[in-house]
Amino acid sequence: MIDYGFKVVFPEPQFLKEAGFGKVARLPFIFDGEPGYARLPNQFLIDKGLGYWDPKWRGAKRNPLPPTRQSMKDYAYWLANALEWAKKRGGIDLMTADYTDVLINRYQDEMLKGIWSLNNTPLAPETINPRAQIALEYQMWAADKGLREPFLVPTVTSIYVAGSHNNSKSHEVKSVESRKGKVKVNKRTLVFPSDEQIAAWRMRVYAKPIVGKTEGLIADVILSTAIRREEASCWRVDTLPLDPKEWKIVNPDQPEEFQSVIVTVKYGAKGKEYAIDEHGDKLGPEGTIHVPIWLARRIDEYRNNDRLLALKPALRQGKTAEAQRRILKQMVHLFINPKTGKRYTGDQIYRFWTEANGPDHWSPHLGRDWWACTYLWERMKQHTELIQQVLKVPNMQKNNHPMLLALRDTVQTVIQLEIRPQLRHASAATSEIYLQWLFNQLRVPLNQTRRWAEMGVDESTEEERA
Template sequence: MSFTVYYSDPEVTSKAGFAKVANLPCIFDSRPGYHRLASAYLIDRGLGYWNPSTRGQAPALAPSDQTIKNYAQWLANFLEWAEVRNIDLKTCTYVDHVHGRYQKEMEKGTWSRDGRALKDGTVNPRVQQACDYLMWMSDKGHRPSFHIPTHTATIYAGTATSSIGHRAITVEVRDGKARKNKRALRLPSDAEVKEWLEKVYHLAGYAKGLMCELVLLSALRRSEAAGFRVDTLPEERAAWHLNDPSAPRANQRVRLEIKFGTKGPDYGYDHGDKIGPKRQIWIPLELAERIHAYRQKTRNVALKKWVKSAPTLTEQRRRIDDAVHLFLDEDTGERITGKALYNAWTAVELPYAGWSPHLGRDYWACSILWKEVTRHEEIKKLFETGSEIAQALLESTAMSIIRLQIQPQLGHANASTSMIYLEWICNMFGVNLSIDLDRGDENELPVHPTIEVNQ
């Protein structure tokens, strides 16, 4: 790309008096030179001064670092396309240019790196970012009004309190939006997971194997597992919060609070980790005990390697003070990053192509959902008798489990993100969903919901 996303050195930028924007990206054009309008747009978006919902009329929540980085990359792609195609951004329209040419060229593959048609999940956010930028230009007086035709659509959202489990909501949808294919879950069997995990432990080492198992048994994201601190699990067992100390050992869980690497707004950085919204999770007691044992023994051996490899005594002391992360590489003693976790996960023979830490989160969610649903004997009996209310009871029960147990553990801000699990459990029982659940699109135009039905 001749248009590139660039990050300055945060320390240098802060010392120059621009600390507020030190971590924000900017865009360089094909000259190369600083693209003033695009970079000003990213500052307004990154600081929450403008977004498509408020249009600058009210302060908005600033996006995360990863989100603003995505915005910058999508915008750079659109700006390069406009320059190559000689499109005037001050006069272009949605129908003739953004949708009529930019989107169509990506869908046909005439605007893609390898000449192949791009997926809807790539096309939609790029087009949406182009629309947002042109609306911003209009609001700032750099071009006339930019009109985006929309239509009203009805989607269904789940609710744990409804007797049916769903409610209809009307939203405004951009005309011409590429229809995303629904993600179909494919999960390995328990035996396949066990065989794969044993290979990870053997080839990648105990620490990385334990991290992979932590993802499987708690649904942590890669960044959250990599951000696990030495004291995320309290160092004193007496401080562990158990769900029910009197329950059988296999049913006991330990509650933890995480905030490093969590998805959502940024609240600063600590030792290389983004500080995000706090979230409480549960992990099995047996896993907590193995993490505790690793912390007391194996980790110390790795830490000694890391400290001893320092060239000076001052650096050794600094490394001791900075060793806040729980999981350390057994060969070098360095912290295990999210990328290193992914590499360990995928370096061995996989149960099937595409098995990843993200699907490990799905594996946890589906395991919990299946275990909880099948505990309800009345559901199984109704399906055995062919009762007409079996499907409605299944959906209602599953929705409650998703909303009350799975969604909080996964850290899904939008319930629609978890709806793929409802579809999965219905498939497992051999029935179709009674309604079509739209899982939403975080890059879509501002949603203005109107509840039509809630009964």
């Protein structure tokens, strides 16, 4: 029989519900190379997906908030990769394999060296660590179920200082335990395309026939609010209140160009999965974001005009006026593809974003980071005198000069109280890359001549920059 390898499959949820398997209707499954149902790997995925087992409680009690659908999809693909590797390496049995000798010294090592990769190139730590982790959890689950001998996982405890959600100068010492043998992940360094490259990419998106106006608006919403692509996909017609009189403008006394509307986001939000609604959208942690009022008006204009035209292909499916009304009632999402009459999915947003001949590595996620750094840069323009003093400090990155510390505190306050709530980062550490980005800009003031000039900052002398 042909060796198909291990594959992840996604059954039709309605079929499983009608067959009496509603609890697992949204879980992925793994088929082996026979092809056949991989019994033990799938039982592990079921227990994990339903909250019956997790690495923290080890089955002692049920996890009230099991992994999200996206997380379970990732777990299934990572586990299938580990199972495939084990099979290709002479039939290694993950149920009995040793953590150090097999998972670390062989599986992880082959990924690091590029031996176990599609193009024979070393894989990134962000790819390697989750694969090794899920293989380890599969072993831990097997031990807890009595399917293999118990074993100890070597761990290391790290201490770190966490910032407060509400105050950048309030800190708390925390500890975290992690397994030994993880590949060290280098801190992400942000590098963005030039403003000219982004502008040209945006014009190409808008220039696409039929769909350009809609997809351009989606791109503008992401770049102007820093929402995730899945949140853009799940954005409802009434996420921004239908009546402009009900818009909550947080700063009505400001000039209109600076005004913003508060909007609540929960559908498709990253984090815990509280429920799946009747339209298949995840209900995640609820958060509020600021939407520039000029963008709110564009959204309002789109839903009252172009969106109604985009719905025509879907409405044609209804043969009577009543059938069309039912279809229209089901179309709750804001962004509709005018070619199909259907909503945009997160994958479709990623596809049009990356296929518009954009700069290298330009993605919706990097668009979120771009918003954060652009906002930070604009806010720092209000502190030009402080920045000017910092630029005059010799070897500013190598000392604790009061001016440098004052700038750092100012930046951290903006990040924690303004940028982080908009991005809805769970961890303060995630937002630290923006602080590093700003100081990377300050490291090379010679390359920032035009920007400093725009901010009214005098250039320092050659001796001061030494």
